[in-house]
Amino acid sequence: MLDNLPPAMFATLDTPSVLVDLDIAERNIHRFQSFANKAQITVRPHIKTHKLPDLAKAQIKAGAVGITCQKISEAEVMANAGLDDILITYNILSASKLDRLNRLASKIKLTVVADNLTVIEGLSAAFSNTTPLRVLVECDTGAGRCGVQTPEAACEIAQRINNTAGLMFGGLMTYPPTDREREVQQWLTDAQHACLNAGLQVDTISTGGTPGMWKADDVPVATEYRPGTYIYNDRSLVTRGTAKWDDCALTVLATVISTPTEKRAIIDAGSKVLTSDLLGMDGYGYVVDHPDLTIHALSEEHGIMLSKTPHQLSVGQRVRIIPNHACVVTNMMxxxxxxxxxKIEGEEIVAARGCVT
Ligand SMILES: Cc1ncc(COP(=O)(O)O)c(C=O)c1O
Structure with a gap:
């Protein structure tokens, strides 16, 4: 279990603050990289979890082939910091974004995704006079977000990309549903065969997400895996059994600011730090070394903790919380x-914080 706060050391930190234990983060990076190496699948971590160029570089150093970003602004920050192989897993629309994408593509090896003709036309207009842009077809293999709906539709979009000026078909991409590896394998294999039968080479088949990462080898058609949260882990992943409390690298340090009753204590971290994400769980985080406490409710700057028995907390005491969802907490500070x-190593600016465009 994570040690709860050697007091003298943590007294120097103001609260609320977000702490990241680099020993744990590095262990998480290496653990999945070795698993992927054995499964012969390349790793392209999603950096939305940490938004830090230094950690992206640590992931590359450990063996990742490149990184994944969700937004152009994240990719711009990473490219400026020297990351030179980026997949953006998002449909890109609008003149200003396409202009930025074009500038980005002139600096790094860039791949994007598309699941419809409007996006393809926009990308083509922006890239018809430059080096062709590599595009993967986004496939909805059951998660119910973006993506073409059938393997046949994936092949049709692939052919459109292949026949469109300024673009180059690079393969398939999916954000898969959890625990449905067999269906994902079938879907992607069907799409791969449809593309091959149409004369298209399918270089990359990219999938991934932390909940399914220890079963990445159950989708052998995939060439690439994109875990994001695995670097920090969080309460939702411990609850699912993907990680253990000891694998959680990101914690929120908070101070008890009031103990209005013997079973209620208030901390200085509310929804502006812990966020409102419940991810299907009760409460807004796990209070390290206080399994009796639940973070029952949040207002913006207050966390309301309840205990079934008297809590024994005093005003000024500090607690460390493993949030429900680490990635959204990263974007708050x-x-x-x-x-x-x-040991405290220092502070780091979250370089891609707020990068949502
Ligand atoms: C397209 C895409 N790839 C990969 C990931 C990484 O997922 P996780 O954070 O579960 O590892 C996400 C998460 O949102 C995603 O949207």
């Missing part, structure tokens, strides 16, 4: 504090 076990 300008800076994080880096730790190595019980």
């Amino acid at each position: 300008d800076r994080i504090t880096l730790l190595r076990g019980k």
Whole structure:
């Protein structure tokens, strides 16, 4: 279990603050990289979880082939920091974004996705006078978000990309449903065969998400895996059994600011730090070393903790919380504090924080 706060050391930190233990993050990176190496699948981590160029570089150093970003603004930050192989897993529309995409593509190896003709036309207009842009077809293999709906439709979009000026068909991409590996394997295999029968080479088949990462080898048609949250882990992944509490690298440090009753205590972290994400669970995080406490409700700057028995907390006491969803917490603070076990390493600006365009 994570040690709860050697007090003298943590007294120097203001609260609420977000702490990232680099020892744990690095262990998480290496653990999945070795699994993927054995399964002969390349790793392209999604950096939306940490939004930090230094951690993206650590992922590359460990063996990742490149990174994944959700938004152009994230990719711009990463490219400026020297990351040079980026997949953006998002349909890109609008003149200003296409203009930025064009500039980005002139600096790095860039791949994007598309699942409809409007996006393809926009990309083509922006890239018809430059080096062709590599495009993967986004496939909805059951998660019910973006993506073409059938393997046949994937092949049709692939052919359109292949026949469109300025674009180059690079393969298939999916954000898969959890625990449905067999269906995902079938869907992608059917789409791959349809493309091959149409004379198209399918270089990349990209899938991924932390909940399914230990079953990445159950989708052998995939060439590439894109885990994001695995670097930090969080309460939702521990609850699912994907990770253990000891694997959680990101915690929120908070101070008890009031103990109105013997079974209620209030902390200085509310929805502006922990966020309102429940991800199907009760409460807004796991209070380390206080399994009796639940973070029952949040207002913007207050976290309301309840206990079934008297809580024994005092005003001024600090607690460390493993949030429900680490990725959204990353986007809440300008800076994080880096730790190595019980040692504070320093502060780091969250370079791609707020990059949602
Ligand atoms: C397209 C895409 N790929 C990969 C990921 C990584 O998922 P996870 O954070 O579960 O590892 C996400 C998560 O939102 C995603 O949207």
